[in-house]
Amino acid sequence: MLAWLFLLPALAFYSFVVIGPTAQSVWFSLFRWNGVGPATWVGFGNYADFATDPLIGEALAHTGVMVVFFSVLPITLGLISAALLSRTRSRSTGVFRSIIFLPQVLTSVVIVVIWRQLFSLDGAVNSALRAVGLGDLAQPWLGSFTLTLPVLALAGTWTTMGLCMLLFVSGAGNIPTELYEAARIDGAGAVREFFSVTLPGLVPQLAVALTLTLIGALRVFDLVWLTTRGGPGTSSITPAVLLYSKAFTQQDVGGAAAIGVTLAVLSLLVSIVVVRITDRAAS
Amino acid sequence: MISRRERVLNLAVLVFMSLVVLVPVSLLVLASLSPTPNGRPAFGDLRWDNFVVAWQQSDFGSHLLVSLTVSLAVVGITLVITPLAAYGLAVLKAPGHKWVFLVFLAGIMIPLEGIIVPLYFTMRATPFSSTVVALIIAHSGLSVSFGVFWMRAAFRSVPGGILESAMIDGAGPLRILRSIMLPLSAPALITLGLLTFMWTWNDYFLAFVLVNNPDQLPVTVALGSFSNKYTTQYNLMSAAAILVALPIVVLYVVFQRRFIEGVLAGAVKG
Numbered sequence: 071m072l073a074w075l076f077l078l079p080a081l082a083f084y085s086f087v088v089i090g091p092t093a094q095s096v097w098f099s100l101f102r103w104n105g106v107g108p109a110t111w112v113g114f115g116n117y118a119d120f121a122t123d124p125l126i127g128e129a130l131a132h133t134g135v136m137v138v139f140f141s142v143l144p145i146t147l148g149l150i151s152a153a154l155l156s157r158t159r160s161r162s163t164g165v166f167r168s169i170i171f172l173p174q175v176l177t178s179v180v181i182v183v184i185w186r187q188l189f190s191l192d193g194a195v196n197s198a199l200r201a202v203g204l205g206d207l208a209q210p211w212l213g214s215f216t217l218t219l220p221v222l223a224l225a226g227t228w229t230t231m232g233l234c235m236l237l238f239v240s241g242a243g244n245i246p247t248e249l250y251e252a253a254r255i256d257g258a259g260a261v262r263e264f265f266s267v268t269l270p271g272l273v274p275q276l277a278v279a280l281t282l283t284l285i286g287a288l289r290v291f292d293l294v295w296l297t298t299r300g301g302p303g304t305s306s307i308t309p310a311v312l313l314y315s316k317a318f319t320q321q322d323v324g325g326a327a328a329i330g331v332t333l334a335v336l337s338l339l340v341s342i343v344v345v346r347i348t349d350r351a352a353s
Numbered sequence: 354m355i356s357r358r359e360r361v362l363n364l365a366v367l368v369f370m371s372l373v374v375l376v377p378v379s380l381l382v383l384a385s386l387s388p389t390p391n392g393r394p395a396f397g398d399l400r401w402d403n404f405v406v407a408w409q410q411s412d413f414g415s416h417l418l419v420s421l422t423v424s425l426a427v428v429g430i431t432l433v434i435t436p437l438a439a440y441g442l443a444v445l446k447a448p449g450h451k452w453v454f455l456v457f458l459a460g461i462m463i464p465l466e467g468i469i470v471p472l473y474f475t476m477r478a479t480p481f482s483s484t485v486v487a488l489i490i491a492h493s494g495l496s497v498s499f500g501v502f503w504m505r506a507a508f509r510s511v512p513g514g515i516l517e518s519a520m521i522d523g524a525g526p527l528r529i530l531r532s533i534m535l536p537l538s539a540p541a542l543i544t545l546g547l548l549t550f551m552w553t554w555n556d557y558f559l560a561f562v563l564v565n566n567p568d569q570l571p572v573t574v575a576l577g578s579f580s581n582k583y584t585t586q587y588n589l590m591s592a593a594a595i596l597v598a599l600p601i602v603v604l605y606v607v608f609q610r611r612f613i614e615g616v617l618a619g620a621v622k623g
Binding site: 288 | 374440465466469494495554601
């Protein structure tokens with residue numbers, strides 16, 4: 071029983087901050103409550119409202135775009151680099167590794183400042199376009215109904231790309247050299263070598279990269295809130311931005327909690343599904 | 354074995370990926386030194402005093418103090434409570450330790466969005482509502498899952514023979530933790546401290562929701578409102594952004610191996 075004394079401090083913090091509020095989130099989501107007055111029991115009403123609230127659908131559709139930029143693109147780029155580097159088995163050591171990983175240690179607010187500037191009216195992107203004679207394409211990127219979302223999402227690609235690449239390159243470094251030698255003796259070219267040796271050897275790293283980036287895409291808040299607050303209009307709104315505005319500006323605490331619970335369930339599902347699929351692929 | 358062509362290709366990939374990272378970062382640095390509000394690079398006229406102006410206008414000093422207080426306090430608390438818990442689970446094998454570990458681990462999969470709304474109301478009902486104390490408690494609670502996971506793995510890699518002989522010598526559990534487990538796990542402790550510091554320092558969302566008091570805001574949230582106030586002054590905004598990023602970037606340059614290995618190994622937690 072003495073051993074439990076060692077667990078107590080961590081359990082106290084953890085219960086107060088994580089376990090308690092998790093349970094409360096579920097409970098809150100079953101009420102209509104403005105945060106101050108009395109709460110009304112609505113059962114699954116807040117979840118049922120998702121079906122009729124066009125903003126929820128729009129936010130989820132935007133999450134789909136985020137998935138492409140946060141997950142699909144970085145993983146593809148990471149795999150390509152790992153494939154190109156694994157043939158020579160040189161790890162991207164030293165200064166390259168440190169540079170490529172750098173965006174991972176920058177806080178979102180700083181990335182936002184970088185992005186705002188790159189894509190501002192007389193920012194670097196527009197200047198570059200004008201310099202090469204494509205001035206007609208220069209535009210206020212973060213004021214466009216169609217381009218704001220992908221331009222913001224591209225910041226996600228920039229942030230996670232290095233992490234994916236280093237994960238895959240270090241994973242490929244652990245693939246036994248004999249497998250590559252065997253493939254070469256069989257006459258495999260670079261492409262076949264990648265699909266028959268590198269890719270299967272990277273399944274565990276793929277699982278990690280997928281889980282991390284998909285959950286990242288699901289949770290986008292800072293990037294959007296600090297640039298457009300979901301605008302122009304609602305063209306860049308995300309579930310987390312919607313959660314924030316429901317809870318703290320529209321006084322719809324129940325609806326906000328329902329979004330929070332849904333995001334938590336989706337994150338859990340992502341983890342479970344990814345583990346299932348990669349387990350099957352590995353066996 | 355390795356052909357010259359492959360070596361060149363190799364270098365090309367690394368250089369390309371590095372440039373993709375470096376170009377936007379260099380533009381930020383150049384903008385921070387620019388004499389014009391639009392942040393256009395001007396190599397002949399580097400305005401270092403942009404940093405002074407940004408520091409003063411954003412009241413950076415007081416926010417820096419908040420960020421330092423919160424981050425150091427959270428690192429301190431995490432480095433005490435999570436090794437204790439990990440020791441109770443991995444070495445002392447507290448009754449039900451497997452089950453408790455799963456409860457801790459579940460926290461890694463619960464996104465902040467899933468708890469933020471009730472957490473806000475819980476904190477609001479406490480006497481330290483909207484202060485650094487609320488922020489310290491929240492961050493410490495959120496760091497438990499990863500910390501316990503990380504330290505448990507470190508303790509489990511300590512050879513069982515060392516433990517047994519210490520127990521035969523009659524060393525008590527606290528003594529074993531202090532003079533055997535912790536010294537042997539020092540690298541893991543340092544990495545955990547660095548990662549916790551970075552995650553706490555870099556947080557925006559939690560502080561944004563929990564703290565309204567303008568003089569209790571950490572640098573990230575302060576930069577957020579600063580950059581919204583000075584939307585047209587990219588040079589000052591960039592200088593402020595660099596001030597916010599600098600402490601972590603310096604730590605990163607000094608401890609890059611630990612950061613990269615920690616994040617890559619920690620990533621596998623999912």
